[in-house]
Amino acid sequence: MKSTNITREEMWAKQHLSIHDIDYAVWERDKSMLHKMARVSRNCTFVVDVYKNKYVYASPHFANLLGYDEDKIATLEKQGDYLESRFHPDDFDQLVDLQIKLGQFIYNLPVEQRNDYCNIYSFRVRNAKQQYVRVTNRLQVLEQGRAGKAWLILGNMSISPDQKDSRQVACTVLNLKSGELFSPTLLFSPTIHLTERETEILHLIQKGLLSKEIAHKLQISIHTVNIHRQNLLHKLEAQNSIEAINKGIGLGILK
Numbered sequence: 001m002k003s004t005n006i007t008r009e010e011m012w013a014k015q016h017l018s019i020h021d022i023d024y025a026v027w028e029r030d031k032s033m034l035h036k037m038a039r040v041s042r043n044c045t046f047v048v049d050v051y052k053n054k055y056v057y058a059s060p061h062f063a064n065l066l067g068y069d070e071d072k073i074a075t076l077e078k079q080g081d082y083l084e085s086r087f088h089p090d091d092f093d094q095l096v097d098l099q100i101k102l103g104q105f106i107y108n109l110p111v112e113q114r115n116d117y118c119n120i121y122s123f124r125v126r127n128a129k130q131q132y133v134r135v136t137n138r139l140q141v142l143e144q145g146r147a148g149k150a151w152l153i154l155g156n157m158s159i160s161p162d163q164k165d166s167r168q169v170a171c172t173v174l175n176l177k178s179g180e181l182f183s184p185t186l187l188f189s190p191t192i193h194l195t196e197r198e199t200e201i202l203h204l205i206q207k208g209l210l211s212k213e214i215a216h217k218l219q220i221s222i223h224t225v226n227i228h229r230q231n232l233l234h235k236l237e238a239q240n241s242i243e244a245i246n247k248g249i250g251l252g253i254l255k
Helices: 008-013 024-038 061-066 070-074 082-086 089-107 184-188 196-206 211-218 222-236 241-250
Strands: 044-049 054-058 117-126 132-144 150-159 170-175
Touching (some): 008 089, 044 061, 054 082, 061 070, 089 117, 089 170, 089 184, 196 211, 196 222, 196 241, 211 222, 222 241
Antiparallel strands (some): 044 150, 117 170, 132 150
16 A cells, blocks of 8 residues: 555656756766676666656666566667566565655755665566566666756666565665665654554464464463454554564564
8 A cells, every 4th residue: 555645756756857957968978887887797787867757778687687678678768667567566566655755755855965865675576587586776866967956866786695585675775975774664654552462463473373373372362362463453554464464574563
């Protein structure tokens, strides 16, 4: 469920970039540099043009490492959201939601601080063997317009060394000037107060125990366990136990 009604494209449009703010000769130089870097780096690099609201570059390693169509990668600017077509659909929804929240955070900062951040995501992408693998994706401003507005966004995607089995998109924000790290999940999540018993039951649900087993372990009735479970779903705004567990991990209640 989205936490806001604004779209990612509407968030990008808040930059109010105009053609007079940018110089595409700069992008041609950057693109030449990226082609050279692709010869030595095996990472999957891409660039988003905020003014055009589209992807304008992707390195050939997307085809080698993640099974993307080589011709479509070479002509990415004409392919729309092709890069996102291999993202896990559940992770994609979470990514969009996080990007919108982070955009709202950034646009509330003074103009001179808005381009100081690198967003680091971990999520699942389908590879050449049609299996989902976890990748790490770093996003930061590559070029600014003349007024200091973010124009070109650089993404650097690589296979994550941690292939944990998780349905949760992880995100860390790095301040490139101060080195400060923070979790946007904790920054933007409303304060949720679980009772000691609710927290205990959430941990047992994560371990895979059924209501009957939880009741036996805690020496309470199944009816009481089910009431606590309903309260958990309500407080965590979850539709089921899996969502409740993922919310608990995201909030730091569970590990």
